Amino acid sequence: MRIVVLKNAQAVAEFAANHIIALLNKKSHSVLGLATGSTPIRLYKQLIQANEQKKVSYKNVTTFNLDEYLGLSGTHLQSYRHFMNHYFFDHIDINKEDTFLPKGITSDPMLACAEYEKKIKEKGGIDIQLLGVGSNGHIGFNEPSSSLASRTRIKALSEDTIAANKRFFAVDEFQPSLSITMGIGTILESREIILLATGSNKAEAIRNTIEGPVAASCPASILQMHQHVMIVIDEEAAQNL
Numbered sequence: 001m002r003i004v005v006l007k008n009a010q011a012v013a014e015f016a017a018n019h020i021i022a023l024l025n026k027k028s029h030s031v032l033g034l035a036t037g038s039t040p041i042r043l044y045k046q047l048i049q050a051n052e053q054k055k056v057s058y059k060n061v062t063t064f065n066l067d068e069y070l071g072l073s074g075t076h077l078q079s080y081r082h083f084m085n086h087y088f089f090d091h092i093d094i095n096k097e098d099t100f101l102p103k104g105i106t107s108d109p110m111l112a113c114a115e116y117e118k119k120i121k122e123k124g125g126i127d128i129q130l131l132g133v134g135s136n137g138h139i140g141f142n143e144p145s146s147s148l149a150s151r152t153r154i155k156a157l158s159e160d161t162i163a164a165n166k167r168f169f170a171v172d173e174f175q176p177s178l179s180i181t182m183g184i185g186t187i188l189e190s191r192e193i194i195l196l197a198t199g200s201n202k203a204e205a206i207r208n209t210i211e212g213p214v215a216a217s218c219p220a221s222i223l224q225m226h227q228h229v230m231i232v233i234d235e236e237a238a239q240n241l
């Protein structure tokens with residue numbers, strides 16, 4: 001594990017963006033694994049800026065997102081498809097047909113999970129997977145107690161996660177309690193992983209991720225077993241190390 005501690009959230013975003021851009025500029029076709037949540041928004045801004053300044057192109061990039069709410073269509077304002085379009089895809093030169101997220105609306109969610117796995121393989125696997133981390137140590141929507149070998153599947157969200165994400169939903173709005181998420185086993189097959197965390201509310205999860213035992217109680221701790229992981233955090237998230 002390479003641990004990079006930087007002054008603040010902006011420095012984290014810039015560092016991660018430079019790392020990703022260098023990879024994209026090295027390969028003729030790349031597969032990026034992407035994440036939602038508030039943490040990567042600054043990173044997406046940097047990646048958009050680099051595209052505008054012609055420092056990078058996304059024309060030959062395929063993306064796979066970690067997760068999606070089950071029950072929300074891609075046009076729903078809280079869907080992760082909408083999030084990705086709004087914060088990233090609508091502002092870059094990527095072909096939208098090359099951007100994949102698990103299907104939020106499907107008559108056969110189990111089949112949709114299997115097809116998602118198949119699609120990742122067809123595209124050659126993920127070169128670099130971006131991760132945030134939940135304050136309970138979840139990655140994607142792999143909540144504590146998730147199997148460390150899990151594949152893309154339907155996952156019930158924990159009370160903690162539902163509460164943490166409530167802020168995005170209006171008072172009377174339907175908030176899903178189920179998701180489709182890449183499994184931990186799926187994530188670990190990425191050739192490289194970069195996890196970002198900022199702010200003191202992530203300090204405990206970061207300590208458990210880096211210094212704790214590898215355990216399903218903190219799904220992110222399994223990253224200790226991957227050969228090519230970089231954890232990029234600000235000083236607040238690093239305060240318990």
Ligand code: GLP
Nearest residue numbers: 036037038039132133134140141
């Ligand atoms: C959600 C997402 C995760 C994300 C986490 C943390 O639950 N499924 O992929 O890492 O939230 O989000 P934030 O960056 O807003 O703290």
